[in-house]
Amino acid sequence: xxxxxxxxxxxxxxxxxxxxxxxxxxxxxxxxxxxxxxxxxxxxxxxxxxxxxxxxxxxxxxxxxxxxxxxxxxxxxxxxxxxxxxxxxxxxxxxxxxxxxxxxxxxxxxxxxxxxxxxxxxxxxxxxxxxxxxxxxxxxxxxxxxxxxxxxxxxxxxxxxxxxxxxxxxxxxxxxxxxxxxxxxxxxxxxxxxxxxxxxxxxxxxxxxxxxxxxxxxxxxxxxxxxxxxxxxxxxxxxxxxxxxxxxxxxxxxxxxxxxxxxxxxxxxxxxxxxxxxxxxxxxxxxxxxxxxxxxxxxxxxxxxxxxxxxxxxxxxxxxxxxxxxxxxxxxxxxxxxxxxxxxxxxxxxxxxxxxxxxxxxxxxxxxxxxxxxxxxxxxxxxxxxxxxxxxxxxxxxxxxxxxxxxxxxxxxxxxxxxxxxxxxxxxxxxxxxxxxxxx
Amino acid sequence: xxxxxxxxxxxxxxxxxxxxxxxxxxxxxxxxxxxxxxxxxxxxxxxxxxxxxxxxxxxxxxxxxxxxxxxxxxxxxxxxxxxxxxxxxxxxxxxxxxxxxxxxxxxxxxxxxxxxxxxxxxxxxxxxxxxxxxxxxxxxxxxxxxxxxxxxxxxxxxxxxxxxxxxxxxxxxxxxxxxxxxxxxxxxxxxxxxxxxxxxxxxxxxxxxxxxxxxxxxxxxxxxxxxxxxxxxxxxxxxxxxxxxxxxxxxxxxxxxxxxxxxxxxxxxxxxxxxxxxxxxxxxxxxxxxxxxxxxxxxxxxxxxxxxxxxxxxxxxxxxxxxxxxxxxxxxxxxxxxxxxxxxxxxxxxxxxxxxxxxxxxxxxxxxxxxxxxxxxxxxxxxxxxxxxxxxxxxxxxxxxxxxxxxxxxxxxxxxxxxxxxxxxxxxxxxxxxxxxxxxxxxxxxxxxxxxxxxxxxxxxxxxxxxxxxxxxxxxxxxxxxxxxxxxxxxxxxxxxxxxxxxxxxxxxxx
Numbered sequence: 003x004x005x006x007x008x009x010x011x012x013x014x015x016x017x018x019x020x021x022x023x024x025x026x027x028x029x030x031x032x033x034x035x036x037x038x039x040x041x042x043x044x045x046x047x048x049x050x051x052x053x054x055x056x057x058x059x060x061x062x063x064x065x066x067x068x069x070x071x072x073x074x075x076x077x078x079x080x081x082x083x084x085x086x087x088x089x090x091x092x093x094x095x096x097x098x099x100x101x102x103x104x105x106x107x108x109x110x111x112x113x114x115x116x117x118x119x120x121x122x123x124x125x126x127x128x129x130x131x132x133x134x135x136x137x138x139x140x141x142x143x144x145x146x147x148x149x150x151x152x153x154x155x156x157x158x159x160x161x162x163x164x165x166x167x168x169x170x171x172x173x174x175x176x177x178x179x180x181x182x183x184x185x186x187x188x189x190x191x192x193x194x195x196x197x198x199x200x201x202x203x204x205x206x207x208x209x210x211x212x213x214x215x216x217x218x219x220x221x222x223x224x225x226x227x228x229x230x231x232x233x234x235x236x237x238x239x240x241x242x243x244x245x246x247x248x249x250x251x252x253x254x255x256x257x258x259x260x261x262x263x264x265x266x267x268x269x270x271x272x273x274x275x276x277x278x279x280x281x282x283x284x285x286x287x288x289x290x291x292x293x294x295x296x297x298x299x300x301x302x303x304x305x306x307x308x309x310x311x312x313x314x315x316x317x318x319x320x321x322x323x324x325x326x327x328x329x330x331x332x333x334x335x336x337x338x339x340x341x342x343x344x345x346x347x348x349x350x351x352x353x354x355x356x357x358x359x360x361x362x363x364x365x366x367x368x369x370x371x372x373x374x375x376x377x378x379x380x381x382x383x384x385x386x387x388x389x390x391x392x393x394x395x396x397x398x399x400x401x402x403x404x405x406x407x408x409x410x411x412x413x414x415x416x417x418x419x420x421x422x423x424x425x426x427x428x429x430x431x432x433x434x435x436x437x438x439x440x441x442x
Numbered sequence: 443x444x445x446x447x448x449x450x451x452x453x454x455x456x457x458x459x460x461x462x463x464x465x466x467x468x469x470x471x472x473x474x475x476x477x478x479x480x481x482x483x484x485x486x487x488x489x490x491x492x493x494x495x496x497x498x499x500x501x502x503x504x505x506x507x508x509x510x511x512x513x514x515x516x517x518x519x520x521x522x523x524x525x526x527x528x529x530x531x532x533x534x535x536x537x538x539x540x541x542x543x544x545x546x547x548x549x550x551x552x553x554x555x556x557x558x559x560x561x562x563x564x565x566x567x568x569x570x571x572x573x574x575x576x577x578x579x580x581x582x583x584x585x586x587x588x589x590x591x592x593x594x595x596x597x598x599x600x601x602x603x604x605x606x607x608x609x610x611x612x613x614x615x616x617x618x619x620x621x622x623x624x625x626x627x628x629x630x631x632x633x634x635x636x637x638x639x640x641x642x643x644x645x646x647x648x649x650x651x652x653x654x655x656x657x658x659x660x661x662x663x664x665x666x667x668x669x670x671x672x673x674x675x676x677x678x679x680x681x682x683x684x685x686x687x688x689x690x691x692x693x694x695x696x697x698x699x700x701x702x703x704x705x706x707x708x709x710x711x712x713x714x715x716x717x718x719x720x721x722x723x724x725x726x727x728x729x730x731x732x733x734x735x736x737x738x739x740x741x742x743x744x745x746x747x748x749x750x751x752x753x754x755x756x757x758x759x760x761x762x763x764x765x766x767x768x769x770x771x772x773x774x775x776x777x778x779x780x781x782x783x784x785x786x787x788x789x790x791x792x793x794x795x796x797x798x799x800x801x802x803x804x805x806x807x808x809x810x811x812x813x814x815x816x817x818x819x820x821x822x823x824x825x826x827x828x829x830x831x832x833x834x835x836x837x838x839x840x841x842x843x844x845x846x847x848x849x850x851x852x853x854x855x856x857x858x859x860x861x862x863x864x865x866x867x868x869x870x871x872x873x874x875x876x877x878x879x880x881x882x883x884x885x886x887x888x889x890x891x892x893x894x895x896x897x898x899x900x901x902x903x904x905x906x907x908x909x910x911x912x913x914x915x916x917x918x919x920x921x922x923x924x925x926x927x928x929x930x931x932x933x934x935x936x937x938x939x940x941x942x943x944x945x946x947x948x949x950x951x952x953x
Contacts, residue, residue: 041746044550045550045574046549046550046551047550047551047552047553047828048551048552048553048570048573048574049551049552049553049554049828050553050554050570051554051555051556051567051570051826052556053540053555053557053826054557065531066531066532066533067532067533067534067535068532068533068534068535069534069535069536070534070535070536070537071536071537071538071539072537072538072539072540072557073537073539073557074557075558082537086535089533089606090533092606092607092610093530093531093532093533093606094529094530094531095529095531096529096531096532099531099532150747150748150869151746151747151748187746187747187748187869188869190870193750193751193753193754193871193902194750194869194870194871195747195748195749195750195752195868195869195870196867196869196870197748197867197868197869197870227870230870232947235715235716265526265629265631265665266628266629266665266667266672266674267629267665267672267674269672330527369865369866369867369872369873369874369898370863370864370865370873370874370875370876370896370898371865371874371876371896371949372862372863372876372878372894372896374674374893374894375674376665376672376673376674377671377672377673377894379712379893379894380894381712381876381894381895381896381949381950382874382896382949383865383872383874383896383898383949385867399870399872399900400872400898400899400900400947401898401947402715402874402896402898402947402948402949403949404712404715404894404895404896404949404950404951405951438715438950438951440715440716440947440948440949440950441716441717441947442716442717442947
């Protein structure tokens with residue numbers, strides 16, 4: 003299919019240029035996926051399709067627009083792009099909107115990022131169904147008589163992407179993706195029916211846990227929520243579990259984008275070179291992790307990927323600056339978006355840390371909440387386990403934490419030894435001191 | 443890649459989304475034909491989708507049996523026109539064209555979709571969908587009939603037929619007005635978004651429903667600086683509106699609201715933490731209903747016994763002055779639909795009638811399983827998804843009290859003006875909603891402004907704790923309300939009178 007996508011990209015560029023565009027950049031995505039879900043030992047849904055999408059960015063007479071379509075009939079596409087070029091001319095001038103200086107394309111690595119699983123082709127309807135059935139069975143078994151409902155699902159896809167620009171840039175990516183998931187709802191007191199899920203995602207199928215583990219973990223996570231209650235509002239240490247730590251870090255990342263900074267919507271705008279977190283906070287953007295969900299050799303603008311230390315021992319070193327906002331700010335572009343993010347793991351397990359802390363909350367999920375990128379304030383509901391004397395006492399619900407990122411990250415006291423592999427954000431569990439946890 | 447989880451979330455605003463939502467403003471010439479207001483016959487004329495072809499594809503979808511099959515054709519065009527740093531210098535347009543084919547057997551679904559509306563591609567997708575069943579084939583109805591419904595969004599001037607030159611001054615006017623209102627305004631971003639969703643639903647039991655769903659909003663994000671501090675807020679107006687809605691007066695009001703809401707944040711504090719009385723102001727705070735009860739009443743969750751409400755039908759859940767409705771028939775509101783994405787005419791569904799839990803929200807599958815009629819709640823994000831029970835516009839009817847008396851009755855607590863987003867855990871009934879703006883209530887009076895606080899509660903407990911409802915009911919007039927469930931986003935609306943909830947957990951900063 004690679005040649006087809008290249009031909010289509012080439013055709014789109016030719017149409018745009020013929021219609022008068024000075025430059026353009028085309029991105030085409032083709033995907034084939036199968037998704038199967040089971041409930042009560044029967045298929046609940048089977049979904050499968052092949053799809054394609056084309057996106058074209060048009061630069062004409064110092065004006066810019068972004069167009070996307072799934073209608074790829076040759077005449078429809080031609081007419082779509084021609085009209086788009088004509089309409090783009092009617093916008094206001096913005097001389098900073100151009101393709102990047104080609105020097106930023108240079109230095110692109112040629113390495114195998116292990117994002118394509120050759121075994122993908124060996125999948126059969128039977129192997130897909132048996133994978134999901136195994137997830138369901140293990141969840142039902144582990145959940146036992148507490149089970150009200152279990153849903154299990156499996157997904158696989160094969161994708162190709164081409165990025166091509168009128169200045170000669172081209173890039174191609176081929177990748178597979180797989181996930182297995184289960185969600186269980188359990189009987190609890192009164193009308194409470196706690197539910198929790200577990201999902202593992204990987205680009206190489208054998209990197210997934212065994213289906214039995216995926217299902218059993220969904221059940222244990224659900225069972226751990228039985229009997230949840232609120233405790234009194236209190237200032238406590240909290241441990242944020244590896245798989246959900248990314249949600250809090252998201253508030254930092256939002257404020258690290260060139261657009262946020264240029265639009266005066268970033269509390270980090272003037273903090274480069276300054277301390278924004280404790281010594282324990284090091285944040286690395288690593289695009290070259292084999293099999294990483296965010297691995298890449300170039301970004302959406304064609305800028306060659308490089309490994310960057312974003313925050314080093316608490317000191318803010320880099321921002322996510324794309325070509326356009328870089329020009330607006332007068333800064334060197336880095337890259338427009340995160341690839342894989344890593345916070346180095348520590349030495350101790352969550353269990354050992356809990357023992358040491360004595361009393362606190364182990365946060366295993368969030369609910370609602372938001373973060374204000376302009377001020378750094380955030381407030382978010384938590385789901386998790388209250389522990390005392392180093393042992394889990396009971397789950398908590400209807401509780402919340404609120405803070406400001408510039409005050410919160412300096413209280414990161416430890417990273418555990420458990421980096422989470424099934425995410426673009428490979429974070430270990432993170433320990434924060436003195437957090438106001440609101441409840442009763 | 444989409445991850446399936448039953449958690450649902452919502453966003454109310456259109457102010458901060460311009461980076462992610464494609465939008466744009468120009469339509470290919472061929473589209474000017476779109477100005478035709480009558481929706482019927484569109485897919486046949488433009489893409490040659492005849493009844494005969496539909497029958498053929500439906501036969502393929504039922505080639506292995508099944509209860510019924512349906513085809514969902516969609517042609518959606520979304521446009522954004524964006525102003526940043528004083529210039530309308532970015533536009534975006536997205537065209538989605540495709541058909542989804544579904545075969546249903548009991549509560550099991552087979553689904554395939556294709557972006558090519560050729561007979562060959564559709565038959566292939568239909569044979570994918572058919573695999574859910576394993577019996578002998580069935581024949582679809584010999585005749586397709588349109589459902590009877592009103593038009594809840596009779597538009598006269600579709601935004602797509604409005605030339606760019608006519609939209610530009612409006613966008614510029616919002617920018618200029620915002621800057622003129624305060625010297626503290628430093629940045630303004632404006633987004634003029636419009637969408638036209640053409641859809642055709644054809645079912646094996648003989649329904650043929652064709653519609654044009656317009657949707658648009660004009661949003662303004664404002665960043666201001668005062669004494670070295672920065673704050674951001676914004677506002678948006680919209681709905682299933684046409685161009686005539688966006689008057690100079692509306693532009694004035696939009697700018698005023700966006701600027702006022704930003705400047706007040708310089709005085710705002712994060713409130714204390716803990717349980718306290720909460721007063722919801724009128725309008726968008728209806729998000730609380732959406733989370734606290736709406737999702738839990740979606741029948742798929744109840745059919746599977748995974749909603750906290752699954753055993754409460756017919757029971758008293760709130761005081762007699764509490765009536766909560768989910769309604770697809772409110773003129774021009776974002777969540778309104780003439781019929782749902784399964785071809786069932788739009789309805790007004792009473793969820794809680796004077797304190798008694800009365801009806802779930804049904805799609806065809808759940809209605810069949812409960813032996814009731816669909817409530818017209820089967821909705822989907824696009825042709826790439828199969829429908830599930832969803833909300834439309836969710837609101838509580840007004841009561842007798844004056845808003846001042848409600849605030850007075852709260853004593854000490856907080857007053858919620860604006861809600862940015864929310865989320866619920868269906869099984870526990872635990873929900874959260876994020877208050878972007880509100881006030882403290884001290885000794886029965888409104889006090890200092892507050893901001894950025896998440897509020898937590900439990901659905902059934904919250905319903906029982908609604909102790910006072912005022913007569914100032916309002917629908918939220920924003921056009922950006924969007925609800926996510928199972929990886930699918932659909933537009934929704936809200937309404938709410940001022941009301942007092944005895945106690946909720948406020949996620950503040952001090953113990």
